[in-house]
Amino acid sequence: MEQQQQQQHHLLHFIHPNHPLLFNPDHRSGYRCRGCCEQVYGPSYSCRESGCYHYTHHKSCxxxxxxxxxxxxxxxxxxxxSPWRWAYVAEDKQFYKCELCKESCEECKDVYSYRCSRCDFNLHITCASLAPxxxxxxxxxxPLTPFxxxxxxxxxICGKEDKDKGMPYMCQPCGLWIHRTCASFPSRVKVVRHKHLLHLTHSSLQFHQPDPRFCQLCVQxxxxxxxxxxxxxxDFIAHLDCAIFKENREYIDLQKFEDEDEVPELDESVDSITYKVNKFNMGEDGTQIAIExxxxxxEHDLMLTxxxxxxxxxxxxxxxILPPFYSCVKCSFFLHESCVKLPKKxxxxxxxxxxxxxxKAPYMHKLFWCNACRQGCNGFTYSCIMCKFDLDVECSLKPDVFTHEGHKHRLIxxxxxHRQKCNCCDNERYQVFRCTTCEFVLDFxxxxxxxxxxxGQHEHPFTLSYRAEDNSGEYYCDICEEERRDSKYWFYYCEDCNYPAHPNCIIGKYPNFKFGGAYTFDCHSHPLTFVEETKDRPQCNECNDSCEELIYQCAQCNFYIHQYCL
Known part of the structure; x- marks a missing residue:
C-alpha cells in the first residue's frame, strides 16, 4: 500500500528522464504545462530540482x-x-502540422503530439482526445457528432470545401456537415456598424435569396x-468572418439586450463643446457670429479673419487654410471654422x-499615424488611448457611404x-471604400x-483629375519630370497651363504634417522646431546618424534629433 502511494506521487516521464516528476494536488504557480501549453492550476506533476521548475504538467497531460x-x-x-524536445536535439529543427486542426507545431511548439513517423501523421494531444x-x-x-x-x-456553415480531406462534425437530424472550428461561432454578435444584434443564420430554409447579396461589412x-x-x-447581412473580425465587432454584454433593442449610440452633443465665445457680432440675418x-x-485667444x-x-x-478661419495674433496657429466646431467625442x-x-497625439514624439489612411499627422487626432487607435480629422469626417467625384457609383x-488594392494608386489597405456595381476600390x-x-508660386490652382489628359499613351509629371505609371492613377492638373503632376509632388510627401511648430521635450532645455529636412544633414544627438527628414531642431544650440529617436 505504501509503495503504491509512493508511485502515485512520483512519475518518471520521457520528457525529463533525469529527475522524477512529483505530484502536487493544488498547483498555484501559474507555469504553463509542457503537454498542452495551458497554465497549470490544480493537480499537477513537476520537477522540484533546482533549475527544472519549467517541467510542469497537468496531471492529465x-x-x-x-x-x-x-x-x-x-x-x-x-x-x-514532443516537438519541442525533438527540435532541441534534431539538426533540421523540423516542426510538424496537426492533421486535424492544421496548426503548425512551430506556433505552439510545447504542445505534445501523437505521431506516426512512418506516415508523417501528427495529432495534437487535445485533437487526439476521443472523450468528447x-x-x-x-x-x-x-448536438454535433464527430465523423x-x-x-x-x-x-x-462557412461554405468552404476541404480539398485535402477533413473530419466533419455531423448533425444527423438536419443533415449538416460542419468544420469543428465553425461549430464555435457565437449565435449572436454586435458589430460596430449596426444598431441591432446579428443572428447566425445557417439554413437555406431560414434565409435564401437568389439575387446576389453583399456583406455590409466588407462589401463583397x-x-x-x-x-x-x-x-x-x-435586412443587414454579413459574412461570418467579417462579423467576428475583432475590428468590426463590438464587445458588449449581449444578455442585457433583446433582439429588437437598439444599442445606445454615443450622443456627440454631450460635453462636446470645444470653445468659448469671447466676442461676437450680429450678422445681417440676425445670427451671432463669434469673432473672438x-x-x-x-493657449491664446483666436480671432475670426x-x-x-x-x-x-x-x-x-x-x-x-481657406476663409473664414480663426487665427492667433501671437503665433502661427490657425483653425478652420469647421475644425473649431468639431465634437469632443x-x-x-x-x-x-x-x-x-x-x-496633439498622446505620444512622446507628438505625431501619430492614422489607422485609416496610414499617413503620418501632427494635427488634431480622434484617439482611443486604450487601444492606441488614431484618426486624423479628414478620415474621421468621411462617412461610411458616399459618392466621390471620381466615380459614378456610391462607395461603401x-x-x-485582408488587404485590398486601391484602383487609383495601387496601395493595399485593410480599410477601403468599395463599389458594389463595378467592384471599384478606393483607399482612405x-x-x-x-x-x-x-x-508653390504657381499662379493657378491644381484640380484633382481622374483620367488621362491626352491619348498619347505617355504620361509624365511636369514637376519631377518622371513618367506617371498608368493613366488610371489619379493626378493633379492645371488646365490653364496644361500642367499634370503626381499627387505627392503637389501636396508633398507628408501632406498631413505642419512643419515649423515648436514643441517642448525633456531631452532639451529649449523648445524644438519640427522641420521636414535640412540641407546639410546634421548628426542626430541621440543615435549619431545623419538627420535626413522629420527632424526636431534647436537652431540656437545646434541640436538635432530624429522624431523616432525621441
Missing part, C-alpha cells in the same frame, strides 16, 4: 498513454511525441446558401470604442482582415485628397 490507436489513423499506432463524442454549438438546436473518417466535404458578395449573420429588422474665441487646443497668406495650414486638419465605424478629440466602407488616402490645391 503527465499521465497520457505513450501509445494510442486512433480511428483517424487506424493502420499504425501513434506514439506520444459530441459538441453543442450555440447557433444550432441539435471519424477523412472525407472531402463542403462545410454547411455573400453566398446566402451557407452561414451568415443577419438582422431581420433592417478661446479654443481648448490653444478672411485674410489668407501663402502656405498657411490649419492646425486641426492640416489642410490649406465621436463614435466611428472603424473602432469599437468612443474616440476623443485631442489637439469595407473593413477586412485617395478618398481624402483635396479636390483643389495650390503648389
Amino acid at each position: 503527465a499521465e497520457l498513454p505513450l501509445g494510442l490507436h486512433h480511428p483517424l489513423h487506424p493502420i499504425h499506432p501513434l506514439i506520444l511525441f 463524442t459530441t459538441m453543442e454549438p450555440e447557433f444550432h438546436h441539435h 471519424w473518417k477523412w472525407v472531402i466535404f463542403t462545410c454547411d 458578395k455573400l453566398d446566402t446558401r451557407y452561414g451568415l449573420y443577419y438582422c431581420s429588422i433592417c 474665441i478661446k479654443h481648448f487646443s490653444h 478672411d485674410e489668407v497668406l501663402n502656405n498657411q495650414k490649419c492646425d486641426g486638419c492640416v489642410r490649406d 465621436k463614435k466611428h465605424p472603424l473602432h469599437q470604442h468612443p474616440l476623443t478629440l485631442l489637439p 466602407l469595407s473593413n477586412t482582415a 488616402q485617395c478618398a481624402t485628397l483635396p479636390q483643389t490645391t495650390r503648389y
